[in-house]
Amino acid sequence: MFRYIVRRLLQMVLTFFGATFLVYALMFANQKDPIQALVGERPVSESQRIALTERYHLDEGFFMQYWYYMKGVLTGDFGTSMTGRKIYDMMSDAWPVTFRLAIIAIVIAAAFSVTAGVYSAIKRGGIFDNSTLLITLVLLAMPIVVIAPLAQLIFGIQLGWFAPTATRDATFYQLLLPAIVLACIVIAPEMRVTRTSVVENLRADYVRTARAKGLTRMRVIWVHVLRNSLIPVVTLIGVDLGGLLAGAIVTEHVFNIPGVGFNLARAINTEDGPLVVGFVSILVILFLFINLLVDLLYAALDPRIRYE
Structure with missing residues (x-):
């Protein structure tokens, strides 16, 4: 039974990273303008673009962006919603x-x-x-x-x-x-x-x-x-x-x-x-x-x- 649980936990880890990677890619990777995708149809000023680029590491490669996101998730930091609220606080409610x-x-x-x-x-x-x-x-x-x-x-x-x-x-x-x-x-x-x-x-x-x-x-x-x-x-x-x-x-x-x-x-x-x-x-x-x-x-x- 113990070996079965360990084997299943390892499978769960792989499944988790695979599923989150797929969702993250679908939400951001295929967007021509990821910053516009983040804010929806609202206009974006140059200062907002700079702030969003720094916050979500958009000046780096996609895999590095995913790494930063997963690093935050594994430490309990899910980031901030576009409404300005902490996602962790929204989850708690x-x-x-x-x-x-x-x-x-x-x-x-x-x-x-x-x-x-x-x-x-x-x-x-x-x-x-x-x-x-x-x-x-x-x-x-x-x-x-x-x-x-x-x-x-x-x-x-x-x-x-x-x-x-x-x-x-x-x-x-x-x-x-x-x-x-x-x-x-x-x-x-x-x-x-x-x-x-x-x-x-x-x-x-x-x-x-x-x-x-x-x-x-x-x-x-x-x-x-x-x-x-x-x-x-x-x-x-x-x-x-x-x-x-x-x-x-x-x-x-x-x-x-x-x-x-x-x-x-x-x-x-x-x-x-x-x-x-x-x-x-x-x-x-x-x-x-x-x-x-x-x-x-x-x-x-x-x-x-x-x-x-």
Whole structure:
């Protein structure tokens, strides 16, 4: 296990540098005028050009510019946004909001999809199974850019069941509707994977053995079958966390939630390159560690799995 963790950490380092290099290159390297790209459509005076050239080392080669940026990132200095604010301070304000939103969304998605998936597998071919299949097809066919404004209009504005927008110190009630919207993009695949995995395990030999020992059907399903069935589901949930952070860009923008997605959407619209690269760098780190954690959970769910 130790060698596996070390190997994965080395892979994560290479992936991090590769991903950040690609994002940095896409934001700056292909621009004919990198200073104009930094400030967007605003006019730039000669003094501003000199200051920006010195700040971002634009008089040096691209690889040296990337080295200076990574040196700052590794020491906790993400630079300054084009608005004049420190990117680290903006992250400190945005990440807690997005973390709360993502946690609420993943809990809602996991609880609903696992419960419905198991029950669909038990009652496969029945009304509930066919109904959930229809619901998952509808959810898969509707992108987040459709679900978010539609949910805000119907449940937030017309019916008034939820708060249509959120404040900086967003409460659970304000984040509930956006979290449900985010959960909708991952519920469908998680539910179908859970159902398929449970159906396969119900046909396994250990299930017949457990039933022959006198264990009740519900105990066999919720204790033995569910544990073995959760391995592919945990994998999918780990991948979905990255999808939730990506979906948060649209959701936070629609519901005016001042989180990571809201700041990224605004930075992309205003062509704020340093802010985009800074936030994406942290997203890459989080995604890599989430995937490592998911891999390590395999051994906890199934002791038969070994990495050495």
